[in-house]
Amino acid sequence: AQSVAQPEDQVNVAEGNPLTVKCTYSVSGNxxxxxxxxxxxxxxxxxxKYITGDNLVKGSYxxxxxxxxxxxxxxxxKPSALVSDSALYFCAVRDxxxxxxxxxxxxxxxxxxxx
Amino acid sequence: NAGVTQTPKFQVLKTGQSMTLQCAQDMNHxxxxxxxxxxxxxxxxxxxxxxxxxxxxxxVPNGYNVSRSTTExxxxxxxxxxxxxxxxYFCASQGGxxxxxxxxxxGTRLTVT
Numbered sequence: 001a002q003s004v005a006q007p008e009d010q011v012n013v014a015e016g017n018p019l020t021v022k023c024t025y026s027v028s029g030n031x032x033x034x035x036x037x038x039x040x041x042x043x044x045x046x047x048x049k050y051i052t053g054d055n056l057v058k059g060s061y062x063x064x065x066x067x068x069x070x071x072x073x074x075x076x077x078k079p080s081a082l083v084s085d086s087a088l089y090f091c092a093v094r095d096x097x098x099x100x101x102x103x104x105x106x107x108x109x110x111x112x113x114x115x
Numbered sequence: 116n117a118g119v120t121q122t123p124k125f126q127v128l129k130t131g132q133s134m135t136l137q138c139a140q141d142m143n144h145x146x147x148x149x150x151x152x153x154x155x156x157x158x159x160x161x162x163x164x165x166x167x168x169x170x171x172x173x174x175v176p177n178g179y180n181v182s183r184s185t186t187e188x189x190x191x192x193x194x195x196x197x198x199x200x201x202x203x204y205f206c207a208s209q210g211g212x213x214x215x216x217x218x219x220x221x222g223t224r225l226t227v228t
Contacts, residue, residue: 034216043119043205043219044158090157099165100146100209101173103217105157 002027004093006106013081014114021076021109023091033074034092034103035065044090050074061085081113116141121206121220128196128227136191136223138206146209147189148173148217149181151202158205164189196227 048059
């Protein structure tokens with residue numbers, strides 16, 4: 001079975017500081033990994049994905065994520081946080097050998113960036 | 116392109132009432148899904164479709180029905196609303212590529228009293 005864990009309900013960071021939102025996963029085979037962001041009263045928006053290749057993936061709004069197979073992690077990072085980055089972030093995973101409907105979402109991490 | 120649209124944005128139902136949540140996409144995507152979002156539980160898949168005329172159950176299908184008569188539309192029907200169905204509902208679509216990301220609608224906030 002596939003699963004994903006986001007161990008922090010909330011991450012607090014000051015504007016201008018680097019941020020990390022953690023995600024670990026479990027799949028039986030090789031993973032497809034995604035990050036989505038949800039702003040208040042909005043649907044989820046795609047940020048970035050790891051399919052294969054380079055372990056460092058760059059996405060929208062200056063975000064990046066590093067795939068670490070040995071640690072089964074896919075942490076989301078940004079070198080310098082903005083107040084406008086405050087939102088709910090979801091990590092999602094599915095096994096490459098399964099269909100799109102098998103995508104599993106984490107419970108979400110709320111990022112709060114203070115001025 | 117409007118992307119994925121959902122109506123209504125908000126709805127209050129009484130226990131036992133039925134209603135349909137509408138979802139439409141204008142990207143000619145084959146795959147469509149309905150999720151519910153509950154606090155502390157992430158998103159859970161209710162039903163999905165891999166093309167017109169083809170639907171299947173997701174993780175939490177009980178109490179819901181779907182149909183897909185066209186590529187564009189994927190309505191979700193609540194047959195007899197229960198308080199446990201109070202949630203935020205999201206429709207999503209994805210192109211036919213297996214590696215693609217999903218595009219989400221703005222959501223419908225449903226309260227069942």
